Amino acid sequence: MSTVCGGIAAAFMAGMLVLTVADVILRTFFNYPLRGVYELIELMLAGSFFLALPCVFLRDDNILVNTIDEIWPRIVPVLKRIALILSVLTFAVLVWQGWSAARDSYDFHDVTADLGIPTFWHWTIVLIGMSLAALAALFMVFRSDDKGPDTMEHRLEDRV
16 A cells, blocks of 8 residues: 555655646746646645555654654653544544545535636545544554664665
């Protein structure tokens, strides 16, 4: 799942790059801006961010502040599990609330201003990403390979 979500997120990121460069070149040299680039970038940004979330959890690459690791290293795995459980709960609430907004967007036929892209697609990407992130965090809660304090040295050793 991490590879698939990461690949899709990377494709969205590459699409944003290509569209931005093409728009800048066409606008600068030919005075021909691409219509709707802002809306497409907005959609792709949602895809690149929210579909990368499951990868972050599955690869255990969340941003950490190591304040307790040196003082009380035995409690770090417990704190990580608590953080993962809180993440699952937070994503569950966000998906629940996002579903309501997505349903409203669909029912009222909301579209973007320039290209008329249904905003339901934005919500679909966001909800899929957050749902997969919740599942990834839940999977990590029950993972059995606690390695103690999470340090950069530990990560480098694991990947070599």
